[in-house]
Amino acid sequence: MEAKKWAAVTLMAAGALAACAAPTQGTATPAVTVAAPPNTIVIQPPVVAAPPQTVYVAPQTTQTVYPAPAVxxxxxxxxxxxxxxxxxxxxxxxxxxxxxxxxxxxxxxxxxxxxxxxxxxxxxxxxxxxxxxxxxxxxxxxxxxxxxxxxxxxxxxxxxxxxxxxx
Structure with missing residues (x-):
């Protein structure tokens, strides 16, 4: 129940922030941030990694096997x-x-x-x-x-x- 209240407060605060953030010509609007209450665990959505991609890299130098480059x-x-x-x-x-x-x-x-x-x-x-x-x-x-x-x-x-x- 407590988590639901916090979610509601967060949404209302975000709405208030949006209202406060609307610029009014000629006046400065302070930035407002809402901190999580103590002992609150914030769960982030899982990070989905992009599938691996094949990357072709050009060789830095030309390979010489035989003879020695002095020829x-x-x-x-x-x-x-x-x-x-x-x-x-x-x-x-x-x-x-x-x-x-x-x-x-x-x-x-x-x-x-x-x-x-x-x-x-x-x-x-x-x-x-x-x-x-x-x-x-x-x-x-x-x-x-x-x-x-x-x-x-x-x-x-x-x-x-x-x-x-x-x-």
């Missing part, structure tokens, strides 16, 4: 994918993207990466100026595409690629 031709390919992951398309273009675009424009080259969130590169081998890689590319729809093949590098620039899509 200059491998460094060029790694730098190319690092630029793509940072969305620095101009750097990627200058590292060989213009050759890979096969005569296409810079704008069409950039547009070609519109559905790619990030790419993880694994350098598997280097023979002379050829860098062999495995590549996983996460798409904006959450799907993954896998590629394997090679890049040819000359004077710090990618001059050709022979990549095959696996999935």
């Amino acid at each position: 200059p031709v491998a460094q060029t390919v790694i730098a190319y994918y690092d630029a793509l992951n940072r969305r620095d398309f101009l750097t990627a273009w200058n590292l060989g993207g213009q050759r890979l675009a096969k005569g296409g424009t810079y704008a069409s080259y950039v547009k070609g990466f519109a559905t790619t969130s990030w790419a993880a590169l694994t350098v598997t081998n280097v023979r002379g100026s050829t860098v062999y890689v495995d590549l996983s590319a996460r798409q904006t729809d959450g799907s993954m595409r896998s590629f394997s093949g090679s890049y040819t590098v000359s004077d710090g620039m990618i001059i050709g690629a022979n990549m095959k899509r696996l999935s």
